[in-house]
Amino acid sequence: MSQADQxxxxxxxxLQRLRRERPEGVVxxxxxxxxxxxxxxxxxxxxxxxxxxxxxTLLQRDPDDFLNYFRRELAINASIENGRAIFMGRPDKxxxxxxLQRxxxxxxxxxxxxxxxxxxEKTGKVLTILCEACGARSAAK
Ligand SMILES: [Zn+2]
Numbered sequence: 001m002s003q004a005d006q007x008x009x010x011x012x013x014x015l016q017r018l019r020r021e022r023p024e025g026v027v028x029x030x031x032x033x034x035x036x037x038x039x040x041x042x043x044x045x046x047x048x049x050x051x052x053x054x055x056x057t058l059l060q061r062d063p064d065d066f067l068n069y070f071r072r073e074l075a076i077n078a079s080i081e082n083g084r085a086i087f088m089g090r091p092d093k094x095x096x097x098x099x100l101q102r103x104x105x106x107x108x109x110x111x112x113x114x115x116x117x118x119x120x121e122k123t124g125k126v127l128t129i130l131c132e133a134c135g136a137r138s139a140a141k
Contacts, residue, residue, distance in 0.1 A: 014057060033104070033116035035059075038096040045090065052085035055100070059108055061120060069107070073099050112136035 015034070035058060039050040056063040067085055071078045076089040107129065110118050115133035120140060122128075127140035 011058075011060065014054075033108075035100070038093075038100060040093055040096055042090050045088070047087040047090050049085040049087065049096065052080065053083040059104075059116075061107075065120070066103070069103055070096070070099055073102075106141040110134060110136055111138050 036051055036054055038052075038055075041048045041050060052067075053063065055061075056066040059066070063080060067078055067080060070085070070087075074087065074089070074091050074095060076087050076091060078085055078087040080086075104116070107120055107127065108116055108118060110116075110129060110131035110133065113131060113134040113136065115131055117132040119130045119132065120127055121130055129136075129138045129140045131138070
């Protein structure tokens with residue numbers, strides 16, 4: 001079995017597991033893309049995003065790049081520890097859901113065919129969405 005096939009199998013196994021474990025509270029942004037809601041918890045001056053790793057895993061994005069998007073948009077420092085993201089501040093819960101939806105629109109969903117099966121390619125500072133369904137190359141924001 002090739003590495004790509006293995007990744008694909010792990011990906012669908014994870015998808016199935018998440019679907020089983022969280023039948024409710026699922027964000028429906030596209031028929032073929034089912035994501036859990038971001039689960040966050042505030043403790044002192046920090047906000048913990050408990051299920052953070054589910055997102056870059058399901059979306060096949062680099063966890064650091066994914067975190068950077070939120071760090072930049074929220075203007076709050078953050079790091080990944082033990083699969084959770086820790087933000088050094090207390091943004092409200094809605095911000096995470098709203099930013100996640102924006103991330104999907106700007107960096108995941110193919111603007112040509114609407115498929116979430118895409119990859120992000122970085123050339124210098126230019127981000128391109130490569131669609132695995134229709135083959136389109138689109139500029140990411
Ligand atoms: Zn496409």
